[in-house]
Amino acid sequence: MDKSERKKFSSKTDEELILEFQKTNSIEIFNELVRRYKDPLMNFLFKFVGSRTVAEDILQETFFRLYKNKDYYTTVAKFSTWIYTIASNLAKTELRRQNRRAFFSIQGTNNKEEEDVSEIELPDETYRPDVQADSNIKFKIIQDALMKIKPIYRELIILRDIEDLPYEEIAEITGLKLGTVKSRINRGRLQLQELLKDIYYE
Amino acid sequence: MGNMRIEKLLTDLKNLPKETAGEDFEQKLLERINQYEARQSLDWSEKLIGIKRIFNPILAPALTILMAFGIIYYYLDKNNFQSQHFSGEIDRAKPIIVEEENEIITPPTKIKTPKKKDIVITKVRVPLNLGPGVSLDEKLSIESSFENISNERLIDFPNINKPFQIRIPPPYINFDEEFENFIFMGRTKDSIRLVNSKNR
Numbered sequence: 001m002d003k004s005e006r007k008k009f010s011s012k013t014d015e016e017l018i019l020e021f022q023k024t025n026s027i028e029i030f031n032e033l034v035r036r037y038k039d040p041l042m043n044f045l046f047k048f049v050g051s052r053t054v055a056e057d058i059l060q061e062t063f064f065r066l067y068k069n070k071d072y073y074t075t076v077a078k079f080s081t082w083i084y085t086i087a088s089n090l091a092k093t094e095l096r097r098q099n100r101r102a103f104f105s106i107q108g109t110n111n112k113e114e115e116d117v118s119e120i121e122l123p124d125e126t127y128r129p130d131v132q133a134d135s136n137i138k139f140k141i142i143q144d145a146l147m148k149i150k151p152i153y154r155e156l157i158i159l160r161d162i163e164d165l166p167y168e169e170i171a172e173i174t175g176l177k178l179g180t181v182k183s184r185i186n187r188g189r190l191q192l193q194e195l196l197k198d199i200y201y202e
Numbered sequence: 203m204g205n206m207r208i209e210k211l212l213t214d215l216k217n218l219p220k221e222t223a224g225e226d227f228e229q230k231l232l233e234r235i236n237q238y239e240a241r242q243s244l245d246w247s248e249k250l251i252g253i254k255r256i257f258n259p260i261l262a263p264a265l266t267i268l269m270a271f272g273i274i275y276y277y278l279d280k281n282n283f284q285s286q287h288f289s290g291e292i293d294r295a296k297p298i299i300v301e302e303e304n305e306i307i308t309p310p311t312k313i314k315t316p317k318k319k320d321i322v323i324t325k326v327r328v329p330l331n332l333g334p335g336v337s338l339d340e341k342l343s344i345e346s347s348f349e350n351i352s353n354e355r356l357i358d359f360p361n362i363n364k365p366f367q368i369r370i371p372p373p374y375i376n377f378d379e380e381f382e383n384f385i386f387m388g389r390t391k392d393s394i395r396l397v398n399s400k401n402r
Binding site for chain 1: 207219224231232
Protein backbone atom coordinates (compact mmCIF):
# COMPACT_ATOMS: atom_id res chain seq x y z
CA MET A 1 0.00 0.00 0.00
CA ASP A 2 1.52 3.30 -1.02
CA LYS A 3 1.38 6.61 0.83
CA SER A 4 -1.41 8.10 -1.26
CA GLU A 5 -3.66 5.14 -0.45
CA ARG A 6 -2.85 5.44 3.22
CA LYS A 7 -3.75 9.11 3.17
CA LYS A 8 -7.04 8.25 1.49
CA PHE A 9 -7.96 5.86 4.27
CA SER A 10 -6.44 7.75 7.19
CA SER A 11 -9.31 10.24 7.29
CA LYS A 12 -11.86 7.47 7.66
CA THR A 13 -12.95 5.89 10.90
CA ASP A 14 -12.67 2.17 11.57
CA GLU A 15 -16.42 1.77 11.26
CA GLU A 16 -16.48 3.50 7.88
CA LEU A 17 -13.67 1.28 6.69
CA ILE A 18 -15.27 -1.98 7.73
CA LEU A 19 -18.57 -0.97 6.13
CA GLU A 20 -16.75 -0.13 2.94
CA PHE A 21 -14.90 -3.42 3.15
CA GLN A 22 -18.22 -5.23 3.47
CA LYS A 23 -19.45 -3.56 0.30
CA THR A 24 -16.36 -3.70 -1.88
CA ASN A 25 -14.37 -6.62 -0.42
CA SER A 26 -11.33 -4.49 -1.13
CA ILE A 27 -8.08 -5.94 0.16
CA GLU A 28 -6.61 -2.42 0.56
CA ILE A 29 -9.22 -1.51 3.11
CA PHE A 30 -8.62 -4.76 4.93
CA ASN A 31 -4.89 -4.02 4.98
CA GLU A 32 -5.58 -0.61 6.44
CA LEU A 33 -7.58 -2.17 9.27
CA VAL A 34 -4.80 -4.69 9.86
CA ARG A 35 -2.24 -1.91 9.95
CA ARG A 36 -4.27 -0.01 12.53
CA TYR A 37 -4.93 -2.90 14.89
CA LYS A 38 -2.12 -5.42 14.53
CA ASP A 39 0.17 -3.83 17.15
CA PRO A 40 -2.34 -3.03 19.90
CA LEU A 41 -3.85 -6.49 19.49
CA MET A 42 -0.44 -8.11 19.50
CA ASN A 43 0.45 -6.28 22.70
CA PHE A 44 -2.83 -7.36 24.33
CA LEU A 45 -2.47 -10.96 23.20
CA PHE A 46 1.15 -11.28 24.23
CA LYS A 47 0.40 -9.92 27.69
CA PHE A 48 -2.59 -12.22 27.95
CA VAL A 49 -1.11 -15.53 26.78
CA GLY A 50 2.55 -14.84 27.66
CA SER A 51 4.01 -16.28 24.48
CA ARG A 52 4.96 -14.37 21.39
CA THR A 53 4.49 -17.27 19.01
CA VAL A 54 1.07 -18.13 20.38
CA ALA A 55 0.08 -14.47 20.40
CA GLU A 56 1.06 -14.06 16.77
CA ASP A 57 -0.89 -17.15 15.78
CA ILE A 58 -3.95 -15.83 17.57
CA LEU A 59 -3.47 -12.44 15.95
CA GLN A 60 -3.39 -13.99 12.51
CA GLU A 61 -6.47 -16.04 13.31
CA THR A 62 -8.23 -12.89 14.52
CA PHE A 63 -7.65 -11.04 11.25
CA PHE A 64 -8.46 -14.10 9.23
CA ARG A 65 -11.79 -14.36 11.01
CA LEU A 66 -12.37 -10.68 10.42
CA TYR A 67 -11.83 -11.29 6.70
CA LYS A 68 -14.13 -14.32 6.61
CA ASN A 69 -16.88 -12.94 8.83
CA LYS A 70 -16.80 -9.29 7.84
CA ASP A 71 -20.52 -9.36 7.04
CA TYR A 72 -21.38 -10.19 10.64
CA TYR A 73 -20.22 -6.81 11.80
CA THR A 74 -23.03 -4.39 12.49
CA THR A 75 -22.78 -0.73 13.39
CA VAL A 76 -24.26 -1.46 16.82
CA ALA A 77 -20.78 -1.90 18.31
CA LYS A 78 -17.54 -0.10 17.76
CA PHE A 79 -15.13 -1.86 15.44
CA SER A 80 -12.42 -1.90 18.12
CA THR A 81 -14.83 -3.64 20.52
CA TRP A 82 -15.64 -6.24 17.91
CA ILE A 83 -12.04 -7.03 17.00
CA TYR A 84 -10.92 -7.10 20.63
CA THR A 85 -13.78 -9.48 21.42
CA ILE A 86 -12.67 -11.87 18.68
CA ALA A 87 -9.06 -11.74 19.86
CA SER A 88 -10.02 -12.14 23.51
CA ASN A 89 -12.21 -15.15 22.83
CA LEU A 90 -9.51 -16.83 20.78
CA ALA A 91 -6.95 -16.15 23.51
CA LYS A 92 -9.25 -17.63 26.17
CA THR A 93 -9.78 -20.72 24.06
CA GLU A 94 -6.04 -21.10 23.67
CA LEU A 95 -5.49 -20.72 27.43
CA ARG A 96 -8.10 -23.39 28.11
CA ARG A 97 -6.36 -25.70 25.70
CA GLN A 98 -3.03 -25.03 27.39
CA ASN A 99 -4.62 -25.59 30.76
CA ARG A 100 -6.06 -28.92 29.66
CA ARG A 101 -2.57 -29.99 28.59
CA ALA A 102 -1.12 -28.80 31.89
CA PHE A 103 -3.85 -30.67 33.79
CA PHE A 104 -2.30 -33.97 32.86
CA SER A 105 1.23 -32.93 33.83
CA ILE A 106 0.59 -31.03 37.05
CA GLN A 107 -2.88 -31.39 38.45
CA GLY A 108 -4.01 -28.09 39.85
CA THR A 109 -6.14 -28.03 42.96
CA ASN A 110 -7.80 -24.71 42.25
CA ASN A 111 -11.51 -25.20 41.84
CA LYS A 112 -12.84 -21.84 42.95
CA GLU A 113 -15.69 -19.65 41.73
CA GLU A 114 -16.18 -18.34 38.19
CA GLU A 115 -12.99 -19.55 36.57
CA ASP A 116 -12.11 -22.69 34.75
CA VAL A 117 -8.41 -22.02 34.39
CA SER A 118 -6.63 -23.53 37.34
CA GLU A 119 -3.75 -21.71 38.91
CA ILE A 120 -0.64 -23.54 39.81
CA GLU A 121 1.16 -21.72 42.58
CA LEU A 122 4.85 -22.34 42.30
CA PRO A 123 7.45 -20.78 44.55
CA ASP A 124 8.90 -17.72 42.89
CA GLU A 125 12.51 -16.97 43.51
CA THR A 126 12.78 -13.96 41.24
CA TYR A 127 11.03 -11.34 43.40
CA ARG A 128 14.05 -10.40 45.35
CA PRO A 129 15.31 -6.82 45.78
CA ASP A 130 18.72 -7.73 44.49
CA VAL A 131 17.39 -8.46 41.02
CA GLN A 132 15.52 -5.21 40.50
CA ALA A 133 18.32 -3.09 39.12
CA ASP A 134 17.61 -3.46 35.51
CA SER A 135 14.24 -2.11 34.37
CA ASN A 136 14.02 -4.79 31.74
CA ILE A 137 14.15 -7.37 34.45
CA LYS A 138 11.50 -5.43 36.31
CA PHE A 139 9.23 -5.50 33.33
CA LYS A 140 9.89 -9.17 32.94
CA ILE A 141 8.90 -9.67 36.54
CA ILE A 142 5.72 -7.71 36.06
CA GLN A 143 4.89 -9.71 32.96
CA ASP A 144 5.48 -12.92 34.89
CA ALA A 145 3.32 -11.67 37.72
CA LEU A 146 0.60 -10.85 35.23
CA MET A 147 0.70 -14.42 34.04
CA LYS A 148 0.23 -15.62 37.60
CA ILE A 149 -3.03 -13.87 38.29
CA LYS A 150 -6.29 -15.39 37.16
CA PRO A 151 -7.07 -14.84 33.48
CA ILE A 152 -10.37 -13.13 34.27
CA TYR A 153 -8.45 -10.44 36.15
CA ARG A 154 -5.51 -10.44 33.77
CA GLU A 155 -7.63 -9.74 30.73
CA LEU A 156 -9.32 -6.79 32.41
CA ILE A 157 -6.08 -5.33 33.74
CA ILE A 158 -4.45 -5.53 30.33
CA LEU A 159 -7.41 -3.90 28.64
CA ARG A 160 -7.69 -1.17 31.24
CA ASP A 161 -4.18 -0.50 32.52
CA ILE A 162 -2.08 -1.42 29.49
CA GLU A 163 -4.36 -0.87 26.48
CA ASP A 164 -6.08 2.03 28.22
CA LEU A 165 -9.60 1.17 27.06
CA PRO A 166 -12.59 2.78 28.79
CA TYR A 167 -14.54 0.70 31.30
CA GLU A 168 -17.65 0.71 29.12
CA GLU A 169 -15.84 -0.77 26.16
CA ILE A 170 -14.19 -3.40 28.38
CA ALA A 171 -17.65 -4.35 29.64
CA GLU A 172 -18.79 -4.78 26.04
CA ILE A 173 -15.74 -6.82 25.04
CA THR A 174 -15.98 -9.17 27.99
CA GLY A 175 -19.76 -9.23 28.19
CA LEU A 176 -19.67 -8.30 31.85
CA LYS A 177 -21.55 -5.66 33.77
CA LEU A 178 -19.77 -2.38 34.38
CA GLY A 179 -19.72 -2.90 38.15
CA THR A 180 -18.26 -6.38 37.76
CA VAL A 181 -15.55 -5.03 35.47
CA LYS A 182 -14.55 -2.36 37.99
CA SER A 183 -14.53 -4.71 40.95
CA ARG A 184 -12.56 -7.36 39.09
CA ILE A 185 -9.99 -4.82 37.94
CA ASN A 186 -9.60 -3.73 41.55
CA ARG A 187 -9.19 -7.30 42.76
CA GLY A 188 -6.72 -8.04 39.99
CA ARG A 189 -4.61 -5.03 40.89
CA LEU A 190 -4.53 -6.13 44.52
CA GLN A 191 -3.43 -9.62 43.50
CA LEU A 192 -0.75 -8.14 41.28
CA GLN A 193 0.41 -5.85 44.04
CA GLU A 194 0.64 -8.79 46.41
CA LEU A 195 2.74 -10.71 43.91
CA LEU A 196 5.01 -7.70 43.35
CA LYS A 197 5.29 -6.60 46.97
CA ASP A 198 9.05 -7.10 46.92
CA ILE A 199 9.40 -4.56 44.14
CA TYR A 200 7.09 -1.98 45.63
CA TYR A 201 8.20 -2.44 49.21
CA GLU A 202 9.16 1.21 49.93
CA MET B 203 1.34 4.03 51.20
CA GLY B 204 -0.92 1.57 49.48
CA ASN B 205 -2.03 4.19 46.96
CA MET B 206 1.58 4.99 46.16
CA ARG B 207 2.23 1.38 45.40
CA ILE B 208 -0.81 1.11 43.17
CA GLU B 209 0.15 4.26 41.29
CA LYS B 210 3.64 2.92 40.73
CA LEU B 211 2.25 -0.39 39.58
CA LEU B 212 -0.11 1.32 37.15
CA THR B 213 2.69 3.49 35.79
CA ASP B 214 4.86 0.44 35.27
CA LEU B 215 2.06 -1.42 33.59
CA LYS B 216 1.59 1.45 31.16
CA ASN B 217 5.31 1.63 30.52
CA LEU B 218 5.67 -2.03 29.84
CA PRO B 219 7.39 -2.52 26.49
CA LYS B 220 4.84 -2.70 23.71
CA GLU B 221 4.84 -5.89 21.82
CA THR B 222 4.51 -5.51 18.07
CA ALA B 223 3.59 -7.92 15.34
CA GLY B 224 6.39 -9.34 13.24
CA GLU B 225 7.46 -7.59 10.07
CA ASP B 226 6.23 -10.39 7.88
CA PHE B 227 2.94 -10.64 9.70
CA GLU B 228 0.88 -8.92 7.00
CA GLN B 229 2.52 -10.99 4.30
CA LYS B 230 1.77 -14.22 6.12
CA LEU B 231 -1.78 -13.13 6.69
CA LEU B 232 -2.28 -12.28 3.01
CA GLU B 233 -0.82 -15.63 2.02
CA ARG B 234 -3.32 -17.37 4.23
CA ILE B 235 -6.18 -15.31 2.81
CA ASN B 236 -5.05 -16.06 -0.74
CA GLN B 237 -4.92 -19.76 0.06
CA TYR B 238 -8.42 -19.52 1.49
CA GLU B 239 -9.71 -17.70 -1.59
CA ALA B 240 -8.02 -20.20 -3.86
CA ARG B 241 -9.62 -23.06 -1.95
CA GLN B 242 -12.99 -21.38 -2.19
CA SER B 243 -12.70 -20.89 -5.93
CA LEU B 244 -11.38 -24.46 -6.27
CA ASP B 245 -14.47 -25.74 -4.54
CA TRP B 246 -16.62 -23.90 -7.03
CA SER B 247 -14.58 -25.07 -9.99
CA GLU B 248 -14.79 -28.67 -8.72
CA LYS B 249 -18.54 -28.33 -8.48
CA LEU B 250 -18.65 -26.92 -11.99
CA ILE B 251 -16.51 -29.78 -13.29
CA GLY B 252 -18.95 -32.22 -11.69
CA ILE B 253 -21.86 -30.51 -13.41
CA LYS B 254 -20.01 -30.46 -16.71
CA ARG B 255 -19.39 -34.20 -16.44
CA ILE B 256 -23.09 -34.82 -16.01
CA PHE B 257 -23.88 -32.79 -19.13
CA ASN B 258 -21.10 -34.37 -21.16
CA PRO B 259 -22.44 -35.13 -24.71
CA ILE B 260 -21.18 -38.70 -24.47
CA LEU B 261 -22.41 -39.38 -20.98
CA ALA B 262 -25.73 -37.55 -21.20
CA PRO B 263 -27.64 -40.06 -23.43
CA ALA B 264 -26.34 -42.98 -21.42
CA LEU B 265 -27.36 -41.30 -18.21
CA THR B 266 -30.81 -40.50 -19.61
CA ILE B 267 -31.38 -44.13 -20.62
CA LEU B 268 -30.15 -45.31 -17.28
CA MET B 269 -32.48 -42.94 -15.48
CA ALA B 270 -35.43 -44.02 -17.64
CA PHE B 271 -34.72 -47.67 -16.84
CA GLY B 272 -34.43 -46.80 -13.22
CA ILE B 273 -37.81 -45.03 -13.20
CA ILE B 274 -39.52 -47.91 -15.06
CA TYR B 275 -38.00 -50.48 -12.75
CA TYR B 276 -39.06 -48.44 -9.76
CA TYR B 277 -42.69 -48.29 -10.90
CA LEU B 278 -42.81 -51.96 -11.86
CA ASP B 279 -41.31 -52.97 -8.60
CA LYS B 280 -43.74 -50.77 -6.76
CA ASN B 281 -46.72 -52.36 -8.54
CA ASN B 282 -45.42 -55.87 -7.84
CA PHE B 283 -44.98 -55.03 -4.27
CA GLN B 284 -48.51 -53.72 -4.03
CA SER B 285 -50.00 -56.78 -5.79
CA GLN B 286 -48.05 -59.16 -3.53
CA HIS B 287 -49.13 -57.53 -0.40
CA PHE B 288 -52.71 -56.67 -1.22
CA SER B 289 -53.76 -59.55 -3.51
CA GLY B 290 -56.19 -61.04 -0.98
CA GLU B 291 -57.80 -57.83 -0.19
CA ILE B 292 -61.07 -56.88 -1.77
CA ASP B 293 -61.32 -53.37 -2.85
CA ARG B 294 -63.79 -51.46 -0.93
CA ALA B 295 -66.72 -50.19 -2.84
CA LYS B 296 -66.25 -46.63 -3.53
CA PRO B 297 -69.29 -44.46 -3.31
CA ILE B 298 -70.32 -43.11 -6.67
CA ILE B 299 -70.49 -39.49 -6.35
CA VAL B 300 -73.06 -37.95 -8.60
CA GLU B 301 -72.84 -34.38 -8.98
CA GLU B 302 -75.97 -32.68 -8.03
CA GLU B 303 -77.62 -30.61 -10.65
CA ASN B 304 -77.32 -27.11 -9.97
CA GLU B 305 -80.69 -26.10 -8.85
CA ILE B 306 -81.43 -22.54 -8.75
CA ILE B 307 -82.62 -22.00 -5.31
CA THR B 308 -84.82 -19.06 -5.23
CA PRO B 309 -85.12 -17.46 -1.92
CA PRO B 310 -88.62 -17.73 -0.43
CA THR B 311 -90.71 -14.75 -1.18
CA LYS B 312 -91.59 -12.83 1.83
CA ILE B 313 -95.23 -12.70 2.67
CA LYS B 314 -96.15 -9.30 3.59
CA THR B 315 -98.18 -9.25 6.68
CA PRO B 316 -100.30 -6.16 6.83
CA LYS B 317 -99.32 -3.96 9.58
CA LYS B 318 -101.81 -2.77 12.04
CA LYS B 319 -101.74 0.70 10.67
CA ASP B 320 -102.48 -0.61 7.11
CA ILE B 321 -105.77 -2.30 8.11
CA VAL B 322 -108.71 0.01 7.72
CA ILE B 323 -111.99 -1.23 9.04
CA THR B 324 -115.06 0.35 7.53
CA LYS B 325 -118.53 -0.29 8.81
CA VAL B 326 -121.13 -0.52 6.02
CA ARG B 327 -124.75 -1.37 6.65
CA VAL B 328 -126.05 -3.88 4.08
CA PRO B 329 -129.92 -4.45 4.07
CA LEU B 330 -131.03 -8.15 4.08
CA ASN B 331 -133.11 -9.16 1.04
CA LEU B 332 -135.23 -12.19 2.08
CA GLY B 333 -137.83 -12.09 -0.67
CA PRO B 334 -141.58 -11.77 -0.34
CA GLY B 335 -143.05 -12.61 3.02
CA VAL B 336 -145.30 -15.69 3.69
CA SER B 337 -148.06 -15.87 6.29
CA LEU B 338 -147.41 -19.17 8.06
CA ASP B 339 -150.82 -19.20 9.81
CA GLU B 340 -152.71 -19.11 6.57
CA LYS B 341 -150.69 -21.87 4.98
CA LEU B 342 -150.98 -24.15 7.97
CA SER B 343 -154.78 -23.81 8.11
CA ILE B 344 -155.13 -24.83 4.46
CA GLU B 345 -152.76 -27.78 4.52
CA SER B 346 -153.87 -29.17 7.83
CA SER B 347 -157.55 -29.59 6.88
CA PHE B 348 -158.55 -33.27 6.50
CA GLU B 349 -160.46 -32.68 3.39
CA ASN B 350 -157.46 -32.07 1.36
CA ILE B 351 -155.72 -35.26 2.46
CA SER B 352 -155.65 -37.63 -0.45
CA ASN B 353 -155.45 -41.39 -0.12
CA GLU B 354 -151.83 -41.46 -1.04
CA ARG B 355 -149.50 -44.25 -0.01
CA LEU B 356 -146.49 -43.44 1.91
CA ILE B 357 -144.26 -45.53 -0.30
CA ASP B 358 -145.22 -45.57 -3.83
CA PHE B 359 -144.62 -48.82 -5.81
CA PRO B 360 -145.96 -47.77 -9.15
CA ASN B 361 -145.97 -51.16 -10.98
CA ILE B 362 -147.04 -53.44 -8.19
CA ASN B 363 -150.78 -53.24 -7.52
CA LYS B 364 -151.26 -56.93 -6.72
CA PRO B 365 -150.92 -58.33 -3.23
CA PHE B 366 -147.58 -60.06 -2.63
CA GLN B 367 -145.96 -62.07 0.09
CA ILE B 368 -142.84 -61.28 1.92
CA ARG B 369 -141.10 -64.24 3.55
CA ILE B 370 -139.65 -63.32 6.81
CA PRO B 371 -137.18 -65.95 8.17
CA PRO B 372 -137.83 -67.17 11.71
CA PRO B 373 -135.53 -65.75 14.32
CA TYR B 374 -132.59 -67.93 15.38
CA ILE B 375 -132.63 -68.70 19.04
CA ASN B 376 -129.62 -70.12 20.85
CA PHE B 377 -131.26 -71.94 23.69
CA ASP B 378 -128.04 -72.46 25.63
CA GLU B 379 -127.33 -68.77 25.78
CA GLU B 380 -130.88 -68.00 26.63
CA PHE B 381 -130.85 -70.55 29.40
CA GLU B 382 -127.62 -69.15 30.81
CA ASN B 383 -129.05 -65.69 30.68
CA PHE B 384 -132.08 -66.92 32.48
CA ILE B 385 -130.01 -68.57 35.23
CA PHE B 386 -127.57 -65.70 35.75
CA MET B 387 -130.17 -63.04 35.16
CA GLY B 388 -129.61 -60.10 37.39
CA ARG B 389 -126.24 -61.38 38.63
CA THR B 390 -124.09 -58.78 37.05
CA LYS B 391 -121.22 -57.05 38.75
CA ASP B 392 -123.55 -54.37 39.91
CA SER B 393 -125.91 -56.80 41.54
CA ILE B 394 -122.98 -58.52 43.24
CA ARG B 395 -121.84 -55.22 44.59
CA LEU B 396 -125.27 -54.48 45.85
CA VAL B 397 -125.39 -57.80 47.66
CA ASN B 398 -122.00 -57.16 49.23
CA SER B 399 -122.96 -53.65 50.33
CA LYS B 400 -126.04 -55.10 51.99
CA ASN B 401 -123.89 -57.56 53.87
CA ARG B 402 -121.77 -54.77 55.17
